Each structure stands twice: as C-alpha cells, then as structure tokens.
Amino acid sequence: MGAVTSLVERLRTRAGWRLTAQRRVIAQAFEGEHVHLTAEEVLARARRRMPEISLATVYNTLNELVELGELRPVHTGRGRPRYDPNTTDRHDHLVCLGCGAIHDVHGRGRVELPRAQRFGHRLVAQETIFRGYCPGCQAP
C-alpha cells in the first residue's frame, strides 16, 4: 500500500467506488511527500486542475477517504484539521503553536496502554502530537 501503490491507483481499482474526475483531482492534491492539507488547501489544489469543482465535493470526498482509511485526520489543536495521506508508516506529528506548520516525526519508543487502563475499550488508533515553536516563531 502507501508507498507501493499511489492513492489514485488504489482508488481506481477499488471495487464499488467510482473514481470520478472530481475525486481524481482531490486525490492528486495529496501527491508528494509529507503533505498535511486543510480542506481549503485541498480545494485550492484541486481547482488548479478543475476550476469548477465545489467545496461540498471536497468535504464529501475527504470524509469518504477517511472512512476508507486512505486519509488520516490530524487534529493539531492549532487551526483546522489537516489530512495526512500517509496512513501506513507509523509516525507522529510536530506542530508549531506559532504558525501552525506541521512535520512528520519519528518518536523514539511507544506508549502502551495496559489492559487495565483500557476501561473495556476496543482500541483502534493512537496518536502522539508534539507541540512547540519552530525556529521562526520563538515565542511567549
């Protein structure tokens, strides 16, 4: 998955799912490495290829791709949620509280949640976010 096949390629061959022109340009917005886009940014990129695409379709498609496990929403706590197409390589995120910039990072070690601490939950995901100030935003 992930690096092996491209997002567009995977969507193209997904049974029971139509890869329309709109969905294609939305998927293409995520090409390249280390992309973490807001809905608005996805719209802007999609419009470069298809100027008439609507914001509603962007939201619809983003929600579907999250549902399909192809995008991972990242709640930075600074501005709006961002969407990360890298759902296969385990990684964390580093967010600048000044400008909102976001980096993929590979933390050392892992937090485990012992059974006794799960309160009967079935775990499906875990996320670590680091916050700080980037070199350009040294601050309060």
Added chain:
Amino acid sequence: MGAVTSLVERLRTRAGWRLTAQRRVIAQAFEGEHVHLTAEEVLARARRRMPEISLATVYNTLNELVELGELRPVHTGRGRPRYDPNTTDRHDHLVCLGCGAIHDVHGRGRVELPRAQRFGHRLVAQETIFRGYCPGCQAP
C-alpha cells in the same frame, strides 16, 4: 500545585488577576476528579450557581485559564474541545469514537522526540490520545 492547592485558591492568590464572582463559579465547575468539560458544560455548571452568567464570559475565562496554564485543552477529534483541570499529573486520554466519552489513562512508556527529529522547535507539550469504542459502543 494541582492537587495541593485548589484551582479557586490558586486563582484567588494570583497577583494581577481579579477573581470575580463569574470567574469563581467557572473555576468551581472543575471541582472533582477526572473532569473533562466542553464550554457548554461549563456554562451549564456555572449557571447552577449563577444563572445570569453569559456564554461570552465562559469563553473568555476558559481561554485565559488555558493561557495561565490552569486548564489543558483536549482535542479529541470527536466533538468539541474539552478542558482538563489536571495540568500537573502527566497522563494521556482515551476517547470513545462512539459516544465521545473520555478517560484519563496512564500509558506505559513514553515517546521521546530525539533532537534530530525536532526540526529546531522548542517543545512545550506532548499529548497521546487513544481512540476506540467503549463497552457500550462496540461498533463498525
């Protein structure tokens, strides 16, 4: 701090900060352990003691308390942000993707961010969130 002195007590003695009646009832909303309230919930609790308090004041005060380091906002990715008065004991959060319930948890181990992975950032916080489905919400 934290458990040693109560939030209201700390605010009462904070220089250059007026502990008004409104701010007091907002702080009192966080009494008790393991509380994670939305702004709306804070308003509801504050109104039990002061029915005429306004939502604007709740938002103003919550933002100030976060600024002062007395509340920690928790971005669960499910519903609105919650505010956690426990800013001193290191802990993580477990969120139910079904009903949005949230638990304090103590994960085992820790994620470290090596200097080489900090991209020059000065780190100020780190947060791990576990997501899953609680016993009442066994799901999709």
Added chain:
DNA sequence: ATCGGATATTAGAACGATTCTAATATTGGA
C-alpha cells in the same frame, strides 16, 4: 445504442461553535 436506477456533484442555505463589538458594570487604588 438506449434506458433507468443508483450514485455523484453542486450552489446555496442552514447550522453550530466561537469570537468580536461596543455599551455597561464593577473593581481596586489614589
């Protein structure tokens, strides 16, 4: 090829959460 039902797109309205505005009230110090 054509039809028909299912699916997708769209503009714009609606919604919910939060912030802003600007007028009024309260505070604490001179």
Added chain:
DNA sequence: TCCAATATTAGAATCGTTCTAATATCCGAT
C-alpha cells in the same frame, strides 16, 4: 469618592462544516 483599568454582557458577526434538494453522470441491463 473618584477614576482609570478591567470585566461582563447581549447580540451580531464570522468561520468551518454539513445539509438540502435539484441536476448531472455513470454503468449495467436490455
């Protein structure tokens, strides 16, 4: 007691996202 600084408030404004319902497109069956 007076004054300036600070806090509160209702309601308007803003922002991001979802909803609505009308139109368009797709794909399989004929």
